[in-house]
Amino acid sequence: MSAGAVPRIHLRASADGLSHPQAQAPYYLPAGDEVRIFEACHKQGLATLLKGPTGCGKTRFVEYMAWRLGRPLVTVACHDDLSASDLLGRYVVRGGETEWRDGPLTRAVRNGALCYLDEVVEARQDTIVVIHPLADERRLLPLDKTGELIEAAPGFQLVISYNPGYQHVLKDLKPSTRQRFVVIEFDFLPAEREAEIVAHEGGIDRLGAESLVKLARRVRNLRDRGLAEAPSTRLLVATARLVAAGIPIREACRTAFVAPLSDDPTMLASIGDLLDATL
Amino acid sequence: MAEAEELLAEGALVATRFAHDLWRRHRAAPEVARLADVRERIECFVIGLRGACPTLGISSPPLQRTWLGRLLLRIPRHLNSATAQPATDGQRVLLPRELAPLANDLNALCRYRLYALAQALRIERKTHTNAPLDRLERDLFIARDGLATLTELAAEVPRLNADIAACVRASLATRPATEQLTPLEQAVEARLRSALRDALSPQRTAASVPAGHELLAEVIEAAAALRANFPGRYRGLPSAECWGELVEAGAPTLLAPAAFSREAAQRSPPRLSHLARRPTPRVASADEDDERPGMFIVKADASQTGVEDPLGLSRPLDEGAADAAELSAALSELPEARLIRAPGAVREVLLSEGRNELRAAQSPLGAPNSGGFSYPEWDYRISSYRQPGALVRESVAEVGDVGWAETVLRRHARLLHTVCESFAELRPRRSRLLRQPDGMEVDIDAYVSAFANRLAGVSWDDALYEDVRPRRRDVALLLLVDASASTDASISGRQRIIDIEKEALLVVCKALERLGDRYAAYGFSGESAAEVRVRAIKRFDEPYDIAVERRIAGLEPDGYTRLGAAVRRATGLLAREQARHRLLLIVSDGKPNDIDEYEGRYGIEDARQAIVEARLQGLHPFCLTVDRQAPEYARHIFGPTGYTLLRDAQLLPATLLELLRRLVRA
Numbered sequence: 001m002s003a004g005a006v007p008r009i010h011l012r013a014s015a016d017g018l019s020h021p022q023a024q025a026p027y028y029l030p031a032g033d034e035v036r037i038f039e040a041c042h043k044q045g046l047a048t049l050l051k052g053p054t055g056c057g058k059t060r061f062v063e064y065m066a067w068r069l070g071r072p073l074v075t076v077a078c079h080d081d082l083s084a085s086d087l088l089g090r091y092v093v094r095g096g097e098t099e100w101r102d103g104p105l106t107r108a109v110r111n112g113a114l115c116y117l118d119e120v121v122e123a124r125q126d127t128i129v130v131i132h133p134l135a136d137e138r139r140l141l142p143l144d145k146t147g148e149l150i151e152a153a154p155g156f157q158l159v160i161s162y163n164p165g166y167q168h169v170l171k172d173l174k175p176s177t178r179q180r181f182v183v184i185e186f187d188f189l190p191a192e193r194e195a196e197i198v199a200h201e202g203g204i205d206r207l208g209a210e211s212l213v214k215l216a217r218r219v220r221n222l223r224d225r226g227l228a229e230a231p232s233t234r235l236l237v238a239t240a241r242l243v244a245a246g247i248p249i250r251e252a253c254r255t256a257f258v259a260p261l262s263d264d265p266t267m268l269a270s271i272g273d274l275l276d277a278t279l
Numbered sequence: 280m281a282e283a284e285e286l287l288a289e290g291a292l293v294a295t296r297f298a299h300d301l302w303r304r305h306r307a308a309p310e311v312a313r314l315a316d317v318r319e320r321i322e323c324f325v326i327g328l329r330g331a332c333p334t335l336g337i338s339s340p341p342l343q344r345t346w347l348g349r350l351l352l353r354i355p356r357h358l359n360s361a362t363a364q365p366a367t368d369g370q371r372v373l374l375p376r377e378l379a380p381l382a383n384d385l386n387a388l389c390r391y392r393l394y395a396l397a398q399a400l401r402i403e404r405k406t407h408t409n410a411p412l413d414r415l416e417r418d419l420f421i422a423r424d425g426l427a428t429l430t431e432l433a434a435e436v437p438r439l440n441a442d443i444a445a446c447v448r449a450s451l452a453t454r455p456a457t458e459q460l461t462p463l464e465q466a467v468e469a470r471l472r473s474a475l476r477d478a479l480s481p482q483r484t485a486a487s488v489p490a491g492h493e494l495l496a497e498v499i500e501a502a503a504a505l506r507a508n509f510p511g512r513y514r515g516l517p518s519a520e521c522w523g524e525l526v527e528a529g530a531p532t533l534l535a536p537a538a539f540s541r542e543a544a545q546r547s548p549p550r551l552s553h554l555a556r557r558p559t560p561r562v563a564s565a566d567e568d569d570e571r572p573g574m575f576i577v578k579a580d581a582s583q584t585g586v587e588d589p590l591g592l593s594r595p596l597d598e599g600a601a602d603a604a605e606l607s608a609a610l611s612e613l614p615e616a617r618l619i620r621a622p623g624a625v626r627e628v629l630l631s632e633g634r635n636e637l638r639a640a641q642s643p644l645g646a647p648n649s650g651g652f653s654y655p656e657w658d659y660r661i662s663s664y665r666q667p668g669a670l671v672r673e674s675v676a677e678v679g680d681v682g683w684a685e686t687v688l689r690r691h692a693r694l695l696h697t698v699c700e701s702f703a704e705l706r707p708r709r710s711r712l713l714r715q716p717d718g719m720e721v722d723i724d725a726y727v728s729a730f731a732n733r734l735a736g737v738s739w740d741d742a743l744y745e746d747v748r749p750r751r752r753d754v755a756l757l758l759l760v761d762a763s764a765s766t767d768a769s770i771s772g773r774q775r776i777i778d779i780e781k782e783a784l785l786v787v788c789k790a791l792e793r794l795g796d797r798y799a800a801y802g803f804s805g806e807s808a809a810e811v812r813v814r815a816i817k818r819f820d821e822p823y824d825i826a827v828e829r830r831i832a833g834l835e836p837d838g839y840t841r842l843g844a845a846v847r848r849a850t851g852l853l854a855r856e857q858a859r860h861r862l863l864l865i866v867s868d869g870k871p872n873d874i875d876e877y878e879g880r881y882g883i884e885d886a887r888q889a890i891v892e893a894r895l896q897g898l899h900p901f902c903l904t905v906d907r908q909a910p911e912y913a914r915h916i917f918g919p920t921g922y923t924l925l926r927d928a929q930l931l932p933a934t935l936l937e938l939l940r941r942l943v944r945a
Contacts, residue, residue: 100735
């Protein structure tokens with residue numbers, strides 16, 4: 001088992017609600033020129049939308065960029081009850097006194113951090129509107145409650161992510177939101193690169209990683225055949241970790257790779273066929 | 280008065296039938312796999328390994344010649360095989376209807392997988408186009424190219440090596456005996472066997488795989504050398520099963536059941552049987568039919584057999600005496616048959632698997648309607664709308680059998696129950712609404728927040744209560760069901776696509792009724808741009824009642840799928856609804872087509888434009904299709920997330936439900 005199997009913490013959480021970059025770089029293997037584009041966006045203060053299937057490295061990319069740019073990072077996982085004050089902040093009562101407490105977005109704006117809103121479609125429409133003035137050239141955050149108008153500190157960058165694969169007609173980004181963002185598209189890496197990641201992150205040998213990636217690429221071909229979501233690199237890394245922990249590879253694939261993909265017996269059987277033909 | 284001879288013949292017939300049945304009962308091994316059952320898995324397997332899967336079809340067993348027929352046509356015994364071989368016509372993968380496991384522990388599913396993969400590879404290698412026409416050269420080429428195919432396959436999927444070897448060994452074991460072959464044939468046979476043995480040798484993976492056209496020169500040279508050195512005729516040799524046959528992509532062949540006549544279907548359901556082999560349709564020669572019926576000759580010396588049919592003109596089949604199985608067996612023996620279309624009820628339906636390429640009979644146009652709605656059509660060639668486009672005639676669907684709905688609901692009682700149960704979950708539930716200006720209880724969170732705001736001296740909201748109220752889900756749904764002639768194809772033996780659509784529609788309407796949302800259902804079909812028929816099954820402001828049930832029952836396939844115009848009409852109807860979320864759900868079985876140019880890209884582009892228009896009007900179109908080829912065009916028309924492929928039409932009600940749940944969940 002190599003050192004890569006141990007999950008590492010790339011960012012240090014701290015009391016100020018920001019994660020500050022560590023000395024060691026998070027492991028990230030660029031797919032194209034996304035690093036260069038992101039740096040240009042950062043320099044120009046443009047908001048960025050990361051678009052791509054689940055588990056293809058969007059979050060890791062943001063962590064890596066935060067490290068590379070030397071900025072703190074605030075991550076918010078969006079859910080459908082996320083209200084505007086969850087992002088902006090609220091007054092709290094403390095011993096008869098009131099105190100304003102910044103929300104994660106406000107904190108990021110004040111500190112010039114990267115603010116990453118993960119799966120932003122999940123948030124309510126009225127919440128998403130809050131980010132509009134921050135996402136265009138104004139770079140302002142009005143706080144109605146305190147009457148403040150905060151100008152984003154240099155270094156602040158708004159990053160949101162979005163998975164277009166879900167078939168959910170009632171949830172989509174409004175065009176007015178979309179058009180404020182520079183879109184960087186993500187997809188699964190070419191086989192070579194993906195195998196490198198699986199070998200590194202999962203802590204298994206190159207040969208095993210290659211066969212796992214081969215299997216994943218074959219199963220991804222079934223995307224049009226009723227597979228809701230293609231098997232992700234994350235799923236492969238999880239499988240590889242099981243293998244690194246001593247589970248036989250076929251067994252690991254069945255439990256960590258095949259089973260999470262579908263509940264449909266025919267689909268499971270088909271994936272099982274591909275597993276047999278690959279490993 | 281029965282003669283002794285007749286008795287004997289009858290007895291012999293009964294005895295043979297009995298023996299035949301007995302033989303079949305005992306022979307049928309439980310592990311035999313049928314293509315219909317494993318098709319899904321095979322397709323997924325090929326898609327997974329090769330990225331795409333050609334259409335799968337059934338390969339017909341060769342025509343069985345009688346002894347006399349063989350003698351007359353001089354067909355040698357070794358070519359008179361009864362088993363269907365895997366094959367390709369350059370576009371489709373053709374596989375036998377059913378396969379048994381091989382003796383050396385290769386199960387039937389593995390055989391199917393291997394054959395499908397090999398044929399898909401042959402399509403990619405363009406084996407069909409490369410193959411020479413001369414019989415000797417062709418057979419040599421097939422073997423040489425087959426060896427290359429298997430080598431490529433083994434290199435690409437090394438795990439299949441053992442399966443390939445088992446299959447090659449089986450092919451080697453079934454080669455014809457050499458005694459009856461001419462010297463030339465013996466020499467060719469030796470070549471074929473050596474190719475098979477090469478496929479078994481372990482070194483073959485190391486060899487580089489030659490492309491098809493590279494083999495051609497080599498094969499032609501070899502054929503010339505063989506012809507020069509060995510005497511005798513070359514009558515052909517059977518191909519090895521492991522790499523399969525090449526067949527010609529014939530004209531569309533299918534004995535489609537003529538449109539089911541409704542009265543007849545009610546009177547007695549047609550008898551069904553499977554057709555083992557489809558005869559090729561034959562075009563009638565010009566002088567084949569007499570314009571007028573000629574004279575009858577009544578043989579006066581024969582005794583009169585019956586009063587209803589004094590001339591003895593009715594065949595046993597007309598009287599309904601023969602059973603459908605016998606008919607299908609008889610028809611399978613014909614090399615070709617003429618297609619005729621006759622009015623009247625259909626009594627026997629012979630199911631033949633494969634794509635329904637033949638259009639069902641045109642049905643007479645419905646009663647003339649008062650006018651229609653004209654919609655422009657998108658012409659991709661000029662990137663503009665074409666006026667006049669299509670004329671949509673909307674009418675109320677014809678009513679069908681009263682008892683149908685009841686029968687179906689009884690048959691699907693459990694399904695209905697499950698569907699209703701799951702829909703009940705979607706029913707607007709009483710939900711807790713926070714931060715209301717008035718309500719039953721105080722909203723603690725809101726209160727604390729407002730209190731803090733007040734202390735801080737900023738404005739605060741007076742919405743401090745929470746209330747429990749049934750939530751209104753603002754959804755309107757329009758179901759647009761494809762009722763074109765292609766839905767006449769049977770999908771699972773006994774049921775046609777339209778039957779499954781109808782049953783699903785009924786169950787879903789029943790369930791939607793309980794849900795309380797506004798919904799409507801329309802069927803569509805049509806013929807030409809001037810006659811697109813949209814038939815109202817249930818309008819938005821119509822209650823669900825027996826009339827709706829009867830209209831679902833009366834839905835019968837006819838005409839074509841002019842999707843664009845139908846979608847535009849449905850969009851118009853749905854856009855009038857006030858609901859916040861308006862869903863347009865299209866249930867379809869194939870790509871847009873019509874008798875004119877709508878068949879090709881024009882139809883697809885127009886349908887795509889119609890869907891774009893619907894989106895622009897704030898509707899959510901979504902398509903549910905049973906067509907396996909759908910990914911090729913549905914992605915283009917509906918967008919990558921705008922459709923779902925239904926892998927088993929039986930699942931239609933359940934899938935519709937699941938889809939509604941997903942779409943409606945807010």
